[in-house]
Amino acid sequence: MESSTADQQQLGASKAPPKDTRFKTEDVTNTKGLTFQSFGLSKEVLLGIHDMGFDAPSPIQEETIPVALEGRNIIARAKNGTGKTASYSIPIIQKIDTSRSKVQALVLVPARELAMQTSLVIKELGKHKKIESMVSTGGTSVREDIIRLSQTVHVVVGTPGRILDLASKEVADLSECKILVLDEVDKLLSIDFRSIVAQIIEIMPKEKQVMLFSATYPQEIKDFQSKYIPAPQFINLMEELTLKGVTQYYAYLEEREKLHCLNTLFSKLDINQAIIFCNSVKRVELLAKKISQLGYSCFYIHSKMDQKDRNRIYHDFKSGETRCLVSTDLFTRGIDIMSVNVVINFDFPKYSETYLHRIGRSGRFGHLGLAINFITEDDKHDLFKIEDELHTKINPIPQDIDKNLYTI
Incomplete structure (x- = not known):
């Protein structure tokens, strides 16, 4: 089924409308x-908090904020999109002493886009207290970081x-930094980051509060906990792994049918904003080009792009400049764009953790979302494995999808 010009304009030409926030799920x-x-x-x-539009704390915020305010170490598991960032940001802001110009809290995250987003949340929540925060990530000017750190900074958000x-060059003075947050800690303690995170911890004061947040809890976290986190308070809100508001379907097809199927979905679905995942940089760029040739406005993002281009794409997509973003797994960690109501796995992932983070880009903070997976013969084993490991059910896609499942 080919999409009409009207369909193309409806999907790609205008900014995404604000998402209706009246309905929220039990998450x-x-x-x-x-x-x-x-x-x-x-006060x-x-x-x-009021300026951020938060009416009442979510379950993870109810459980975490009082414990964090007591200064306890925390290992918290909660679903993506349920308010983890505010769970640690609010206690940090409350505990910062603005009469001291030293760095007092460090938030480590695995991705640059997540660092920017987290810093924005902290700035907004802390503006009335005049909290000074900064982002420091690879791919940006070290000189700018040095200049900023010569001024007052209370909270640093950065990549390891x-x-x-x-810190090792003593440009960032962590001598009075008594709060450490590891967000998306399963990724931070993967082989890519583990030794770097450990070195940062060794530089920081021995007496400090450490808070770990993630949706999954692999063995790496258990090993790390025994060495670096004495007497933690465990908070686990992960009886179910997938968000209640995300409806999951699969379309069984051949590789050559994927683009046609995507075009059909564009014409039939009521898409507010959509993220489409591919398994490689080359596939991302090729698919984005194909989507543009179909007549749809489309951005793409991946780790091999210059940081300034990634920043621009992320900002423009979040602002609603286009409704379609093609991405690698760069965009699966903590990226919080409420208006995304459809995620499409153009290439199906091999690991349940990757799948969980991908589909968690829709259905944010209790809203409804749709996850559609393109499954070839080669993907069948991974589909069954992921269903089993996540204790979830991915159903065959129906001829017509009820819009009430993902648009209320």
Whole structure:
């Protein structure tokens, strides 16, 4: 089924409308009924929370914020898109002493886009308290970081390699940094980052609060915990791994049929914004070109792009400049764009962890979303394995998908 010009304009030419936020799933509504005021937060912090539009704490925020405010070490598991960033950002902001110009909190994340997003949340939440935060990641100017660190900075959000470089050269003074957050810790403790994170911890004060956040809890975290996190408070809200609001389907087809199937979906679905995942940089660029040839506005993003181009694409997509983004797994970690209601795995992933993070880009913070997986004969084993490991069911795609499953 070919898409009409009207369909093409509806998908790609205009900015994405704001997503209806009236309906939310149990992932964020199944709370104890606490309020942010009940945590004993300062007036300035409460004003920041109000400005962010947070009405009441989500389950992970209810569980985490009081424990974090007590200074306890935390290992927290919660689904993607349920409010983990605010769970640690709010206690950090509450505990910062703005009369001191030293770095007092460090947030490590595995991806540059996630670092930018997290820093924006901290800046917004902390603006009434006049919290000074900065982003420091690879791919950006070291000179700019040096200049910024010569001024007052209370919170640094960054990727491990850049932070270790600055700290080991004593450009970043972590001598009074008593709070460490590892967000998406399963990735931070993978083989790519583990030794770097350990070196950063050794540089920091011996007495500090460490908070770990992730959706999954691999063996690497258990080993790390025994060495670096004494007496942690475990918080586990992961009885189910996949978000309640995300409906999952698969389309069984041949490789040569994928583009036609994607075109059909574009014409039939009520897409607010969509992220389409491929398994390689080359596939991302090729698919984005094909989608543009079909007449749709489309961006693409991957790790081999210059950082300034990645920043621009991320900003423009989040602002709704286009409704379609083709990406590698660069974009699976913590990227929080509420208007994304459809995720399409053009190439099916091999690992359940990757699948979980990909589909978690839709259905953010209790909203509804749709995950559609293109499955070839070669993917069948991985499909069954992922269903089994995540205790979830991915159903065959119906002829017509009920819009109420992903648009309310």
